Amino acid sequence: MASVTAVDYRTAAACLPAGSVLRADGVSWQEYEQLLAALGEGYAVRIFYDRGKLEIMAPSEPREGAKSYVHDLVVAIRDELDIDVESRGSWTLKSGRIAQGAEADDCFYVQNAARIIGKDELDLAHDPPPDLAVEVERTNASLEKLAIYAAFGVPELWRVTSGRVRMFWLVDAGYEESAVSRAFPFLTAQALSRFLAQAQREGGRKATRAFRVWLSEHGRI
Numbered sequence: 001m002a003s004v005t006a007v008d009y010r011t012a013a014a015c016l017p018a019g020s021v022l023r024a025d026g027v028s029w030q031e032y033e034q035l036l037a038a039l040g041e042g043y044a045v046r047i048f049y050d051r052g053k054l055e056i057m058a059p060s061e062p063r064e065g066a067k068s069y070v071h072d073l074v075v076a077i078r079d080e081l082d083i084d085v086e087s088r089g090s091w092t093l094k095s096g097r098i099a100q101g102a103e104a105d106d107c108f109y110v111q112n113a114a115r116i117i118g119k120d121e122l123d124l125a126h127d128p129p130p131d132l133a134v135e136v137e138r139t140n141a142s143l144e145k146l147a148i149y150a151a152f153g154v155p156e157l158w159r160v161t162s163g164r165v166r167m168f169w170l171v172d173a174g175y176e177e178s179a180v181s182r183a184f185p186f187l188t189a190q191a192l193s194r195f196l197a198q199a200q201r202e203g204g205r206k207a208t209r210a211f212r213v214w215l216s217e218h219g220r221i
Contacts, residue, residue, distance in 0.1 A: 009054070009056070010038045013039065016058035021056065022055070027052055027053070029049075033096075044058070046090060047092075049101035050144075066196065066200070067105045067136050070106065070134055070192075070196060071087065073195055074132075076211050077215065084110075086108065087107070088108070088109065088122070089106055091130070093124065093130075093149075104130070105135055111183065115127065129153050129155075130154055133154050134157075150170055164197075167180065167181055185220075195207050
């Protein structure tokens with residue numbers, strides 16, 4: 001049987017229907033890195049790798065909408081509180097030492113923002129992981145992504161499902177759900193979910209404006 005090459009995976013990724021997932025087992029670390037190189041910059045799919053298991057996910061419109069709304073709300077925190085928050089989108093987190101790789105829907109540097117300003121690429125041998133990763137959940141994803149993010153030491157993860165945000169803190173080697181954010185201690189999952197739901201119902205402009213008003217009363221670092 002002919003082996004599957006990085007070009008084959010790239011071609012398959014380009015043909016994935018929106019919202020679908022391609023999975024493969026027995027993929028070497030070298031093949032994973034060759035795939036990333038073959039895709040180049042600015043590709044739309046999200047790629048996860050876990051010790052031989054590869055998952056390529058094509059974004060869907062609802063997923064992208066939720067990601068955009070959450071991003072806008074975090075940007076509002078940055079502006080209203082006048083703090084450094086660096087967004088790095090779907091920066092690839094990868095390590096050959098542990099043979100794992102991940103691409104969040106969005107990620108942010110908050111406490112470590114100053115250490116990442118001006119950097120175009122992430123080297124986890126020298127750079128800190130994002131302080132916050134955002135995952136818009138899919139029902140057909142198979143890899144256990146929390147374990148991958150934990151291996152990279154990402155302190156906080158937000159999982160967005162059906163308009164609800166759940167917040168998780170890294171504790172020891174795993175994540176525990178929390179009612180409040182670690183990166184933004186004044187922010188609760190309940191409050192963020194409320195404004196995300198408003199954005200999905202009324203649009204991002206109205207929700208972000210209302211969130212800025214809420215921040216003027218509750219936003220404290």
